[in-house]
Amino acid sequence: MNLGPFEPVNIYVYLEDEGTDVWRPVLAMPLGNDCYKILSEHEDPEDEHWQFLTGETVRCCMKELYEGPALVAIEKV
Numbered sequence: 001m002n003l004g005p006f007e008p009v010n011i012y013v014y015l016e017d018e019g020t021d022v023w024r025p026v027l028a029m030p031l032g033n034d035c036y037k038i039l040s041e042h043e044d045p046e047d048e049h050w051q052f053l054t055g056e057t058v059r060c061c062m063k064e065l066y067e068g069p070a071l072v073a074i075e076k077v
Contacts, residue, residue: 006029006030006031006032007030008027008028008029008030008039009027009028009030009036009071010025010026010027010028010070010071011025011026011028011036011038011058011060011070011071011072011073012024012025012026012063012065012070012071012072012073013026013038013050013051013052013058013073014050014051014072014073015048015049015050015051016049016050016051017049023065023070023072024048024050026038026039026040026050027039027040028040028058028060028073031057034059034060034061035057035058035059035060035077036057036058036059036060036071036073037055037056037057037058038052038053038054038055038056038057038058038073039054040054041054042054051073052073052076056076057076057077058073058074058075058076058077059073059074059075059076059077060072060073060074061074
C-alpha cells in the first residue's frame with residue numbers, strides 16, 4: 001500500500017478521565033502544516049477515553065512529556 005511521500009509517525013493523544021495526565025502513543029499520518037490523521041485503532045474505548053479518535057485529523061505541537069519531547073495532539077481540525 002503506497003501511503004504517499006509521508007511515513008506514519010507516533011503522536012500522543014490525551015486520555016480523559018484518568019485522574020492524572022496520561023498520554024497514549026498512536027500511529028498517525030503526517031498531512032503537512034502540523035496536521036496528522038490518526039491511524040491507530042482504538043481497541044478498548046470502554047477502558048480508555050481518547051481525546052481524539054481513529055480517523056480524525058488533529059493539529060500537533062511539541063510538548064515535554066515524562067519521556068522527553070513528543071508530538072502531542074492539541075486540537076481537532
